Amino acid sequence: METAKRIYLLDDDVEICELLQEYLSDNGFQVRTAHNAADLFALWNDSPADLVVLDIMMPGDDGFAVLRRLREISRVPTIFLSALDGSTDRIVGLELGADDYLGKPFEPRELLARIRTVLRRSGESEPAAPQGGILRFASWRLDTTARHLLTADDVIMPLSGAEYRLLTIFLQHPRQVLSRDTLLEQTQGRNAQPYDRSIDVLISRLRNRLQDDGRYGTLIKTVRGEGYVLATDVIREEATPRERA
Helix, strand or coil: CCCCCEEEEECCCHHHHHHHHHHHHHCCCEEEEECCHHHHHHHHHHCCCCEEEEECCCCCCCHHHHHHHHHHHCCCCEEEEECCCCHHHHHHHHHHCCCEEEECCCCHHHHHHHHHHHHHHHHHCCCCCCCCEEEEECCEEEECCCCEEECCCCCEECCCHHHHHHHHHHHHCCCCCECHHHHHHHHHCCCCCCCCCHHHHHHHHHHHHCCCCCCCCCCEEEECCCEEEECCCEEEEECCHHHHC
């Protein structure tokens, strides 16, 4: 029998926490709540979660500060909640490595749907890749077992879950133009909304990881009016014993 996924919910509104804890628990999740950053990390130190839901507007350390600390120790999937449903907060959250963003007020069933989608993307529905293999492109290698991006000198460049999924999609379709809608659906499991810049933000983050300088990129190129393309060939290799270790 599959163990219920553990969710940590950080919000200083006790009533919202109680409501969501009851609703998500009734839908098969283990839910623990915290009302400040210290309480959340106490829970984390006791046992890491499978997913974290963070309110942005918090006394003391806000949700952005909490996510920065989380990203130093984990790639746990994260969903932001905010009463300020503006594009700036959304973009900042995505740049920090959040997996999704939901504006308040919202229906609990919408949060449930987002949680299920993010968990599915982060685990069960990762883009297919050769197990134990290496994808070599330009001067880079992606170890699909360890999920490590490696430089030519074998230096590990850490990737968030969203960055890994996006890079894997590009590596599966080299020299093929992929639209924003296609990338959004395959990385986040949803359709693009008007003025949705989440894919552009994620592309920018991935370009930074790949040291792909320039406004339009030279490795991941912008194709005006169409989307993005990985402008290099990809070679599939078997991992060496040292790389498997």
